[in-house]
Amino acid sequence: MRRGRAPGPKRQQNETRILKAAEEVFATAGFSGARTAAIAKRAGVPKANLHYYFGTKEVLYRRVLENILEVWLHLGDSIRPDADPAQALAAYVAAKIGFSRRRPHASKVFANELLHGAPQIRGYLRQELKRWVDAKSKVIDAWVAQGLLAPVPAKHLFFLIWAMTQTYADFDLQIAAVLGRKRIAPADYQDAAALITRLLIGLKVPP
DSSP, X not given: OOOSOOOOHHHHHHXXXXXXXXXXXXXXXXXXXXXXXXXXXXXXXXXXHHHHHHOSHHHHHHHHHHHHHHHHHHTTTTOOTTSOHHHHHHHHHHHHHHHHHHOHHHHHHHHHHHHTTOTTTHHHIIIIIHHHHHHHHHHHHHHHXXXXXXXXXXXXXXXXXXXXXXXXHHTHXXXXXXXXXXXOXXXXXXXXXXXXXXXXXXXXXXX
């Protein structure tokens, strides 16, 4: 994780713009195909500023990936020991679908990284992400032990949620084509979240 003084408002604004632009360019061109000149142009900043803030394309790419993963982990804050399983899982699904809708490029950057062997984030996956999944799985297991949730392999439950929610970002063109639209409509995301939630709520043990 990053260390040091918090950046000033101007620098923070420029970094945010660059990270957003980089997320879009990396999603469409991949790491090897992305050019810092294209990222700078999309961000509306001089190329020299991009390299001043981030140094190299690899550093910028890692920052983009770190930002995506940090946000994703926080989306699961609803999964707590004292939470109602149905409400917690519904909130998690809504957050994940919402993120796929707002930032589809983020999921595509992550998917591209995995498809290429995760060279930049393999360590993160095996450490931070694994710790997060282990901790959240203990919450799921506790709900099962309390009779609040049907027996389920907790880690595989997360894999399924990720697959169901991130497909609306990773394969948005396919979904839109099958639905007969140019792009996925807001109502489609709502329908998806409702269906996924209904499937998961079926795991809750009736009182």
